[in-house]
Amino acid sequence: MTSLVGPRANYAPPVPQNLTDLGISQSLVIDLLVRRTMLEGFSTLESLSRALRLSLPIIDQAFRQLRQQQLIEVKGMVGNDYSFVLTQAGKQLASDRFQISQYAGACPVALRDYHAAxxxxxxxxxxxxxxxxxxxxxxxxxxxxxxxxxxxxxxxxxxxxxxxxxxxxxxxxxxxxxxxxxxxxxxxxxxxxxxxxxxxxxxxxxxxxxxxxxxxxxxxxxxxxxxxxxxxxxxxxxxxxxxxxxxxxxxxxxxxxxxxxxxxxxxxxxxxxxxxxxxxxxxxxxxxxxxxxxxxxxxxxxxxxxxxxxxxxxxxxxxxxxxxxxxxxxxxxVEPVAPQVFDMIFQRVVSTKNVPAEYDSCEYLRKLCLSGGRTELRACYPLDIINIIGAISQYENRPLQVNKPDIERAVYLYFARS
CATH class of the missing domain: 3.40.50.300 (P-loop containing nucleotide triphosphate hydrolases)
Structure with missing residues (x-):
C-alpha cells in the first residue's frame, strides 16, 4: 500500500473492481451513471470515474451494459477513452430516475460497510x-x-x-x-x-x-x-x-x-x-x-x-x-480560577498581544474584579478587559498600554452594576 505522509487512517477499504464488490445494488449504480451522463451531456469513462468515485473497471462494466441496452451512444474517442451521450431511451430513463432522486455524486457505500468502518x-x-x-x-x-x-x-x-x-x-x-x-x-x-x-x-x-x-x-x-x-x-x-x-x-x-x-x-x-x-x-x-x-x-x-x-x-x-x-x-x-492562575492568564494575554503593562497592573485588575460584591475570578476576565482597554486606546488615538486608569475604565464598562 502506498505510504502516506502525516496522519493515517486505521481503516483502508480496497478499491472495488467490479459491481458486486460495491455492496450495493447494481440498479442504483446504473441510476447514478445515467443521471451523471445526462448532467454532463458528453461523457467519458474517465469523467464518470472521477465524478462517481468508482474505478474504471466498474464504470466500463456499467457502460457496456448500458450500451448493450442501447441507452448510450458512442460519439467518438478521446485518446483511448470513449466519448458518449445518452440515447433517447437513455434520456427517458435518466429523466425517470431524476424524479426519484437527483443525486449524481460519489457512489454511496453500503450501510454494513459504514458500520464496520x-x-x-x-x-x-x-x-x-x-x-x-x-x-x-x-x-x-x-x-x-x-x-x-x-x-x-x-x-x-x-x-x-x-x-x-x-x-x-x-x-x-x-x-x-x-x-x-x-x-x-x-x-x-x-x-x-x-x-x-x-x-x-x-x-x-x-x-x-x-x-x-x-x-x-x-x-x-x-x-x-x-x-x-x-x-x-x-x-x-x-x-x-x-x-x-x-x-x-x-x-x-x-x-x-x-x-x-x-x-x-x-x-x-x-x-x-x-x-x-x-x-x-x-x-x-x-x-x-x-x-x-x-x-x-x-x-x-x-x-x-x-x-x-x-x-x-x-x-x-x-x-x-x-x-x-x-x-x-x-x-x-471547571472551577473559578485561583489568584495565581488568574495572574498566569493575565501574563499570557499581555505577552501574546505584546502589550506593555505596569508592573502591578495584574494585581490591581484582580482586586477590582473581586470588588463590588464579586467573589470569584473568571478565566475570561484578563482577555476581555484588555480588549476593552484596546478599544479605549483606539478611541482616544493613543498607544495601547495597560495601566490603572484604563483598567478602572474597562472594569467599569465590563461589569454590570447591581
Missing part, C-alpha cells in the same frame, strides 16, 4: 499529563483539571463539563480534538434501502489531501470531526432530513460526528429541552448505537461511536435525572 476507527487515546499539557498549551489549565481530563479522554466515554461561565469550558472541549493523532475515512454517502444519505460535509469535516490510490475513493480521509452546537439545537438536527426537491437525505449531526467529538455548548439553554435530548440519547449513550427512520417508516441502526461533551454553567442535577447522569461517567467541574 466506524467500529474499526473507534478512537483509542494513550496520553499522560505531559502530552495533555502540550495539547492545551495555549490555555492555562491547572494540573488538577488535566488529571481529571486525562482519564476521561482515555475512556472515550461522554463528559459533563460544568461550572460558572467564563472559565474556559468551551475552549477546553474544543481542544480535546488535539489528543487524536490519526485520521479517519468518512464516506461521501451511505446507501440504506436504495436511498442516499449524504454524509461527508465540508463544513464540519476537515479533508486531508492525502489521496491513496489503494483506498476505495468513495471514502474521504479527514481529521476526526468536532461538531459544536449551542442554543440553536432542535430535535430535527438529530434525525434524517429529506430534501423533497432532490430526494436526498442529509445525515444528522451525531452521524457526522462519528469517530470524533460532539460538543453541546451551553447545555440546558437549547431550543430543544434537556429532557427531550436526554430521552433521545439515553440508549445511544449506553449502547453506542442509534436508530434513524426513513420517510416511509423503515428504521435502521447506525453506530454512535463518538464522545459527547456536555458543557453547562447550570447544575447537572437540575438538568438530568440519575439514570442519565449515570451514563455520563465523567463529570468534571
Amino acid at each position: 466506524t467500529k474499526r476507527q473507534a478512537a483509542k487515546v494513550n496520553i499522560d499529563r505531559r502530552a495533555l499539557r502540550a495539547a492545551f498549551s495555549d490555555l492555562v489549565v491547572p494540573d488538577r483539571l488535566l488529571d481529571q481530563l486525562g482519564p476521561a479522554l482515555i475512556s472515550q466515554n461522554s463528559i459533563f463539563l460544568y461550572g460558572p461561565s467564563g472559565n474556559g469550558k468551551t475552549s477546553i472541549a474544543e481542544r480535546m480534538l488535539r489528543v487524536y493523532q490519526d485520521a479517519v475515512l468518512i464516506p461521501y454517502a451511505v446507501e440504506v434501502d436504495n436511498q442516499i444519505l449524504s454524509l461527508y460535509d465540508p463544513v464540519v469535516h476537515t479533508r486531508l489531501e492525502l489521496d491513496d490510490p489503494d483506498i476505495d475513493p468513495r471514502w474521504v480521509m479527514c481529521k476526526r470531526p468536532c461538531i459544536v452546537v449551542g442554543g440553536e439545537l432542535i430535535p430535527s438536527m438529530l434525525e434524517l432530513r429529506l430534501d423533497e426537491a432532490s430526494g436526498i437525505y442529509a445525515a444528522p449531526l451525531q452521524m457526522k460526528a462519528n469517530n470524533g467529538i460532539f460538543i453541546i455548548d451551553d447545555f440546558g439553554r437549547q431550543l430543544m429541552s434537556p429532557r427531550d435530548l436526554l430521552n433521545r440519547w439515553i440508549v445511544p449513550l449506553d449502547r453506542r448505537v442509534d436508530y434513524l427512520t426513513l420517510r416511509y417508516g423503515v428504521k435502521f441502526q447506525i453506530p454512535f461511536e463518538l464522545m459527547v461533551v456536555f458543557s453547562t454553567n447550570l447544575d447537572p442535577s437540575d438538568l438530568a435525572d440519575e439514570a442519565f447522569l449515570r451514563r455520563i461517567q465523567n463529570k468534571i467541574e
